[in-house]
Amino acid sequence: MNPLFEEDNSTRIVGKRYKLVNQLGVGGFGQSFLAQDLHLPGCPRCVVKRLLAKTHDPKHLKTARRLFDTEARVLYQLGKHDQIPTLYAHFEENQEFYLVQEFIEGEPLTWQIVKGKPWAEERVIALIYDILEIMAFVHQQNVIHRDIKPANLIRRQKDNRLVLIDFGAVKQVSLQMADPDSEIADSTIAVGTHGYISNEQLAGKPRFCSDVYAIGMVGIQALTGVLPKQLDEDAATGELDWRVHAPNVSPEFAEVLDHMVYYDFRDRFPTAVEALEALQNLPPRLLALVEASKAADADSAEQAKSMVLETDSTQREMGTTNLTGDMVATYPQAETLMYGEEISSVHAVDQKQGGQKSGWSMLKGQGFKWLEKFPGRGVALVSGLAIAGVAVLLNKPNLVQNPVQKPSEAPKVPSRSSLKGSVTPKPSVSPSTLPLSPEQKTATLLKEAERLRQQKQYQQALNHYKQVIQLQPNNAQAYWGQCESLNGLKQPDAAVVACNDALDLNPDYAEALWSKGKALRQQEQILEALRLFEEATVLKPDFAAAWLDWGSALQEVGRSVEAIDALDQAIALNRNSAEAWSIRGAALWNLGRFDQAISSLDKALQIQPNATNARALRQQAREELGY
Numbered sequence: 001m002n003p004l005f006e007e008d009n010s011t012r013i014v015g016k017r018y019k020l021v022n023q024l025g026v027g028g029f030g031q032s033f034l035a036q037d038l039h040l041p042g043c044p045r046c047v048v049k050r051l052l053a054k055t056h057d058p059k060h061l062k063t064a065r066r067l068f069d070t071e072a073r074v075l076y077q078l079g080k081h082d083q084i085p086t087l088y089a090h091f092e093e094n095q096e097f098y099l100v101q102e103f104i105e106g107e108p109l110t111w112q113i114v115k116g117k118p119w120a121e122e123r124v125i126a127l128i129y130d131i132l133e134i135m136a137f138v139h140q141q142n143v144i145h146r147d148i149k150p151a152n153l154i155r156r157q158k159d160n161r162l163v164l165i166d167f168g169a170v171k172q173v174s175l176q177m178a179d180p181d182s183e184i185a186d187s188t189i190a191v192g193t194h195g196y197i198s199n200e201q202l203a204g205k206p207r208f209c210s211d212v213y214a215i216g217m218v219g220i221q222a223l224t225g226v227l228p229k230q231l232d233e234d235a236a237t238g239e240l241d242w243r244v245h246a247p248n249v250s251p252e253f254a255e256v257l258d259h260m261v262y263y264d265f266r267d268r269f270p271t272a273v274e275a276l277e278a279l280q281n282l283p284p285r286l287l288a289l290v291e292a293s294k295a296a297d298a299d300s301a302e303q304a305k306s307m308v309l310e311t312d313s314t315q316r317e318m319g320t321t322n323l324t325g326d327m328v329a330t331y332p333q334a335e336t337l338m339y340g341e342e343i344s345s346v347h348a349v350d351q352k353q354g355g356q357k358s359g360w361s362m363l364k365g366q367g368f369k370w371l372e373k374f375p376g377r378g379v380a381l382v383s384g385l386a387i388a389g390v391a392v393l394l395n396k397p398n399l400v401q402n403p404v405q406k407p408s409e410a411p412k413v414p415s416r417s418s419l420k421g422s423v424t425p426k427p428s429v430s431p432s433t434l435p436l437s438p439e440q441k442t443a444t445l446l447k448e449a450e451r452l453r454q455q456k457q458y459q460q461a462l463n464h465y466k467q468v469i470q471l472q473p474n475n476a477q478a479y480w481g482q483c484e485s486l487n488g489l490k491q492p493d494a495a496v497v498a499c500n501d502a503l504d505l506n507p508d509y510a511e512a513l514w515s516k517g518k519a520l521r522q523q524e525q526i527l528e529a530l531r532l533f534e535e536a537t538v539l540k541p542d543f544a545a546a547w548l549d550w551g552s553a554l555q556e557v558g559r560s561v562e563a564i565d566a567l568d569q570a571i572a573l574n575r576n577s578a579e580a581w582s583i584r585g586a587a588l589w590n591l592g593r594f595d596q597a598i599s600s601l602d603k604a605l606q607i608q609p610n611a612t613n614a615r616a617l618r619q620q621a622r623e624e625l626g627y
Helices: 058-078 121-140 168-178 208-224 251-260 272-280 284-296 301-305 313-318 438-454 458-471 476-488 492-505 510-522 526-539 544-556 560-573 578-590 594-607 612-624
Strands: 018-027 030-037 045-051 087-093 096-102 106-108 153-156 162-164 358-363 368-373 380-382 385-387
Touching: 018 045, 018 560, 058 087, 058 096, 121 162, 121 208, 121 251, 121 272, 121 284, 208 251, 208 272, 251 272, 438 458, 438 476, 458 476, 476 492, 476 510, 492 510, 510 526, 510 544, 526 544, 544 560, 544 578, 560 578, 578 594, 578 612, 594 612
Parallel strands: none
Antiparallel strands: 018 030, 030 045, 045 096, 087 096, 106 153, 153 162, 358 368, 380 385
16 A cells, blocks of 8 residues: 555645545556645645656656646646636645645536436537537647546536546656656657547547547447447448437437547547537527526526526416527426426427427326417427426426326416416325336335345345346346345355346446356355456446455455455545455455554454454464564
8 A cells, every 4th residue: 555545644744734634546647635725724625636656766856847847837727717626736745746636526427427328418418518618728728638538527516517627637747757768758648548538649649639539428428328448330431330329319419429539530620619619500409408408407496497487476386487489498307397206308399480389298107298289489398308388387286187188188278367366276186196107116116125135134125126127127237136135145056147137138237247256256266256356346446345355355365465456446445444454454464564464454443343353363463563
C-alpha cells in the first residue's frame, strides 16, 4: 500500500493545510483523496490529487515540474467554467506533485447509463448537448480533454447539471513523470479509455475531434444500452454498426451520431462547436422533446412547470393547460402525475400543421387513456409523453373519471369558463383496487426477493425468485438472485446452474460471474474461481465484493503480493470492510512485513472487535516482533 495512505491517514496533512480524509481512487497516474482545507472556516471539503512519479532524479524532476506547472495553468483557466471543477492550488512537496480541486458532490454517469437499459432518444440528445456545451468552451481554450467517458461526467447534486472532471492533460504529465527517459514528444502520448478512444488518439495524435468521438460513444452507449467495446464494425465500411441496437432512432439524430464517431477523423465534426451546431439544427419536433427531457431532470416539479404553464387559480387546482403554437408544458418527475406510476411516451403530437391533430397519452400500469382533439392548441409534454391539455394531473387522483376507457369514451376538454365554480368529481375506481400489471407484479416480487436475500432468508428468497422467473423467464437478475441465495444455503452445485442461466442471458453480468466464482470456491475449484473474480472486476471496476473475494482467493493459494493489490482495491472502495483488512494483514504476515500486518489487523479489530482470527494473528505478529 502506498505510504501516503496508511491506516493513520486521518492525521496526514499535505501542503500544510489539506487534511486527507479518505481515498477516492487510485490508478496508474496517481491517487485522489477527499480532503479538508484546514485554513478556511468550517474546513470545507476538496479533492487532492497526487501525481505518480517513479524517479527523483534532479534532471527529470525539473522537466516534470515544468510540465506540471504548464498543465496546472491550463486547469486554472478551465476552472472558470461552472461545469468544470475549480483548481484551488497546485504545489510540490517532498518531490511529489499535488493538485487541489473543487469537490463535486453528485453521481457519475456510470451510475445512470446502465448496460441493457437504453435511454429515450430525447434524453440522449439532451445529454450530448450538455456535454458539447462544456466541450465547446474547452476547445475554445485550445485544450483537448482526452478522456471523456461516463465516469468523468458527474451529475452535480445541488443543481443536477453535468460537471466534466479528470482532464487527460494531467495524465500526460504523469506519464512523462513515470517514464522520464522517453524521447517521445508530449503530443504522442496516448491517454484515454478503451471504447471511447479514437484511432488517431490511440496512435498518440489526439485532436479536438477525438473528444467529439468520445462524446458520440457516450451517446451511443446511452441510446443502445450497449458498452462501446461490445459494438461490432460494419464489415464493408469499417464503421461502428451501432444502429442495429437502436432501431427506433430518428434518422436525423443517427446521422449526427455517425458524424461524431466516424473512424477517419477527417470525416468527423472538427470540434465540439460544429457538433453542437448540428444538434441545434435537428428538426423542431426533436428539439421540443429535448426541452421536455431537460425539464425532466430539473430539481422540482414547480421549477419545470413554471417554464411554460400559464394557469389561473382554477387551472392550478385542475392541472389544466392552455397552450398555443409550439409551447410545451413539462414536469420533471412522472410520479407527480398519478399514483407514482412510471410514464412512457406513446405518441408526441406535432401541432405545427393546422393544429388539428390529436394525441394519445398513457399512464403505464394503471390503464388510464386520454384522447382529445385540440383545434388550434398545443400539446403538453410530460417527460416526453404527449398528453391532452387537461390530462395533466398534479397528484389529484380524485380528478380522474372512468380511469379505464376506450378512446371513443374519452372525456371532453372543459373550457376555462366551465371550470370555474365546478365541483371536483370523485373517481369511480380506487387506484388501490386496480389489478397489477405483469410488469408491476414482477418488479414487486423481485424487490421482495432481494430484501429477503439481503436479510439472509435464503429459502424464502428462492421462492420469490422462482415466481419472478415463471412470469419473466428471461430475467437474468432473478437467476443471479437464485445463485446467490443457493450460495448462502451452501448448495454450490445448484448455485452454479443458476449462475450459468444468468450468464446465458447476459455473458457480461459481473455479479453472476462473482457468485459463480464463490460457488466454485465452495467446490474447491479455486483456480477457476480466481479467473471469474478477476473477470468480474474487469467488467465492473467498482465492485468491492469481487475485489475482496479475488484477494482472499489469491491469499488462499499463497499469492500474497497479488492478494494485497486486490485487497487494496477492495479497501479503497469500502474502507469499513473488516474482512479485507484482516486478510490483508494475513498476506502481509506471509511476506514477513509484521509491522504493516499489525497495522492492518488493528484496523480490522477497530471495525469488528470480535474478529477472533484477526486478534490471534495480530498477537502472533506482535510476538514475532518481540512486543
